[in-house]
Amino acid sequence: MSRPSIIPLLKKDHKEVNALFKEALATSDNAGDKRTQLFSQINEALTLHTRFEEENVYPLLLEQRKTKEDTLEAEEEHAQIKHLLSDIAETASDDERWKPKIMVLAEDVHHHVKEEEKAGGLFEELKKAVDDETLAALAEQFQASKNAAVS
16 A cells, blocks of 8 residues: 655645635634634644745755746745735734735635646646655655644
8 A cells, every 4th residue: 555645735734724714714803813713723734834845845846957946936935925924913803904914815825826736836746756755754744743733
């Protein structure tokens, strides 16, 4: 039986964060506690996900001439996402600007996910760049980092 690959785990993370965005965008200005809880989950998920990709996945793609430019772009998208997360963290959850900021973050993340998951995207290139053993090892590392964040 083959071992799990990192790619389905990252895609699952993408879906989970998208669901959190939908829930957050459905809140009203007077749902401060709910917004705070949802943003905390979004922030934690994106922070863990981006850190893992930057430390473990992107270095493998930066080594490949074919994927270097796309990987550098992905790193810049991560920087933008981190900036937005920081900005939202400083915005009161009942502020009328909270939801528009979440919308911009959701749009940026959606674009980033599309770039990673599309045909010929970074995930497909990662599959070509490394062997199944490496993909499985990355999956184990990712799961361990998620488990450590929970405990």
